[in-house]
Amino acid sequence: MCGIVAYLGHQEACPLIIKGLKRLEYRGYDSTGISVYNDEQLQIYKKAGKVAELEKTLKGKKIHSTIGIGHTRWATHGEPNDVNAHPHYSSNKKLSIIHNGIIENYSSLKKELEVKGYSFVSDTDTEVLITFIEDIKSHGISLESAVRQALATIEGAYAIVIMDEENPDQLIAARKGSPMVLGIGEGEFFIASDATPIVEYTDEVVYLNDEEIAVINRDEFKIIDIENIELDPYIQKVELELDEIEKGGYEHFMLKEIFEQPNSIADSMRGRLDAKNARLTLGGIREQADALAEANRIIIIACGTSWHSGLVAEYLFEEFCRIPVEVEYASEFRYRNPVINEGDVVIAISQSGETADTLAAIELAKSKGAIILGVVNVVGSSISRASHEGAYLHTGPEIGVASTKAFTGQLSVLTMIVLSVAQRKKTITESKFKELLQELESIPDKIKKVLDSNDKIEYISSLFKDAANFLYLGRGYNFPVALEGALKLKEISYIHAEGYPAAEMKHGPIALIDEEMPVVFIATRDSSYDKIVSNIQEVKARKGMVIAIVTEGDVLIPKMADHVIEVPRCDEALMPLISVIPLQLLSYHIAIMRGCNVDQPRNLAKSVTVE
Template sequence: MCGIMGYIGQQHTQEILTNGLKKLEYRGYDSVGVAIHDGEAVQVTKAEGRLDNLASRLEDAPLQGSIGIGHTRWATHGRPSDENSHPHTDSEETEFAVVHNGIIENYIELKQELVAEGATFTSETDSEVIAHLLTKLYDGDVVSTIQKVVEKLDGAYALGVVSRHTPGKLYAVRQASPLIIGSGNGENFISSDIPAVLEHTRDVYILEDGEMAVLTEESISLMDVRTGNSISRDLFRVDWDMEQAEKNGFDHFMLKEIFEQPKALEKTMAGRVDKETNEVDFPELAWTEEQVAKWDKVHIVACGTAYHAGLLGKAAIEELTRTPVDVEVASEFRYRNPIVNENTLVIAVSQSGETADTLAALRQSKELGAKTLSITNVVGSSISREADDVILTLAGPEIAVASTKAYTTQVLSFYLLGIYLAQKKKQITPEQNAQYMAALQEVPEQMEEILFHNDEIKEYGESIKDAKSVFFLGRGIDTAVALEGSLKLKEISYIHSEAYAAGELKHGTLALIEEGTPIISLLTQEKLYDKMLGNIKEVSARGANVLGVTMRGNVKVTQYVDETCFIPETYSLFTPLLSVLPLQLISYYTSLALGNDVDKPRNLAKSVTVE
């Protein structure tokens, strides 16, 4: 959840840390702080709230030094406050300062032991125990001390450490929480995510679980944190365009990322469609027909928005291959005894590739003998590295907490995967393949048509800002899109919102409909039009105000709804790529009308790296 930034070099450390933390605020913004070694002592400044609060304090009392660590927090243990802000220290003398992303599961036992031995704690966090353990176990060598501390920790942690004892070194450790090392010229960096260091370097090491790094101005040493054995690894060269991590003229990252979806889909398709045969080809998979034929079941595991993409993946794979597919929230999948074996394909979906529950479900599936595939947007992420195979969505950096382009590229990846599997199983004719691919290749242009004619969508979003509740209805695959639209609205507007399969209305939900209740109904599946119209009549009779999202040409629906949003016609299976755009825009404009921080909704963080 939290964001870590660290620097060692000859530039202005305070400025580098705060600039890096600004790019990491999407990971949490309950509090923020920095610790900088001035050559003699470690000085700490931190503040509850966002980076501006810290900046004000640093302006009044700037910190000098050439080595430091910073942290932006998403609260797990302890309320947002100055005291609970990171970095945490061990004592007034500050022998050690530490920043932490993750959860120390055995911190209560450790804290009780430390308090019994005389340690004084100033925060409610689990992270502070690390600082006190460092002082308690210090043996004259910081590396071996960190190794001793790590042996005592249960849970997930990415750590950045500075010590009064070593003014020329910065330390980093990773276990089940993301951490990268940036390699510069006479300077080096640590960070939770690549965009925070791109201004300074494009060469990075991606730490893996159980690894530690020791940084000086001129060197980076990687080692196994348990054994101390040296690790040799090639640098990873980041080829992102810096402009991808900026707003590029848009008022918010979310709006920019909504408008980037046509290009993101084009990039995701590029190189995966054979120009001569027009068939789907995943060079990164290279699965054989015999291998694919062996899988008699598919499991999709994911959380949040990625779970909604998985529901559409189920629809695509089942329709195209007639292979049964289960979709499950990863946090539930991992705590039961799933029926998974060597004849199962397990697909783990995560935008960041670091989602803790999804990663755990992936590991469990591998232990049970399943073939594993990840669909993710982040090169080198844990899920991409640990799965047997990976499909990268190529959406580019997504900064807004509310996912948009990562979602639609996941959905597109599932469509391509479904066609690919159908080809391998010989369950698709050349004519069908041509029809599917023609429809998919038209989608980016159709998206642009929706995006650049959205005035009515904006007006509708503004019109529902005072609603007590909003309901989304759909049938078939429209239900999955309704779930995603509802999630988007509630997470950035804070309006209570629910999505239902429309046929469920009469089983309780109808009791919640009253005069003026906004209902957003999706009608993109022609074979289900009449059923949906019946449900619309039911809510209209109770006084609901209904917006219908439907295919262009379906004028019949206008007789039954109060407002209509038309999307271009496409093959019925692929309508979710288009119908979700109005829902994303509605949530954006509603949140904007309410004066909310669209990119950084309260209580949420971009990457959920704790359970």
């Protein structure tokens, strides 16, 4: 959630920061702003709405500054308007701040400051924080010390960057529970929520850890902790190319990322899967391989789309490894006093690697002796650092808020983990192991065939773009796909949709079915095929409109369904990788036809860093 961009160097800060904020638009936001040192004072410009609105505000203004901070805000405290937008001034307007996260004790701090005579313009916790820092600084101490003292007092999560009118050659940044990266260029420094605004200028970065503070001057920087202990910064190379975060000729990032999946899945398997020699190499879980194979129980924690990939993994682990699996919403896990035994393995799944609920669940599980394996897409992210071991997706940056290629990347990596464990436990025959490796290797080519149906899916979408409700039904491995298909439609088209196990339709949802209700069946050839045929007949008997995802060559279901979309044959354990593709395209086209912003759906954020 929210996006931070800051700069200190020799270039004009304002256009650089605006460009960086545009790179972070995928994170989701509702207002934006910038603060610069211009005409020997701090100046703030901010607007509700998109970065384009801020650009209009800045047009024609004479701004010359080589230091600045910028922000895209996703509202938490106070509605999304000009006043509540970031940056915020301190009371004396000598300091300005941008902030991601939530200060949980801001209300009590605000009351204490009001007693001292301070007043506030906005409804935000952020203005309280910068005023608190100003109050500490007013006692004659440096801004660096004031920030340290304030952060030792506040409760909650933050990623902050602060400018000081009295020292326009310095930025101070800090984080706890919200991501922040420092880019190191030649005579210049960049700060951002992730590396996307930075890669155009430098590939050397430092990922700040929790309760670390970066003090950045024009010719040097240092990293300290809240106790003022100086730390050795770990400088890393960013493996991210600029063209990966551009649209590359596609109208939207979401469409680009859907069509990237043959390559992104192949990238997730590269160097790991050798089908010819029947070999899997997962270096990221090597040290915990025995613990994973010997686990009495696996707990998967995730949110949203990642939770759906966890459901598929549950089927896979239980079928091929014979290990009991529980799949938990991370947001509920930590609040219900879960039973966690030492030696339990917790698999944390997150696209961004920064999901606040999942991070909190990880810390709870670790405190009880669980082994944590992270499955994330973003290298250097908080979850990857908090895990004992894990595996990166290597699917490349996902800019569209609604996850597509990260979902199939998660399925690919989780499938490889499952097969590796099954082989280690000898709960899978060598012939089945080889067969599944060959099937997995063939998935990218099969997805290409599904993508060839894009025009047909677009036509079907045009018939149902005005529907008020959708029902998605699947059985077995395809039940989580039904959930994911429904979520995609809700996220980007704002049509109400529900996913159910097909057999559960008779236990309530069947009451909704009439001639106005489109019902999407994931009805590929698998062990539940005959049952799902019966479910389709039940819907047709009630005049429901059926859209069926079927295995190519199926002759039975096309006679019953109103519309069919064929996908290639595949082992049912791997079918979610294929059957989800038409559902992604269906959601995309319906949303576009309804005039929705598919890359930045309303109210949503890519990286959910608040609980």
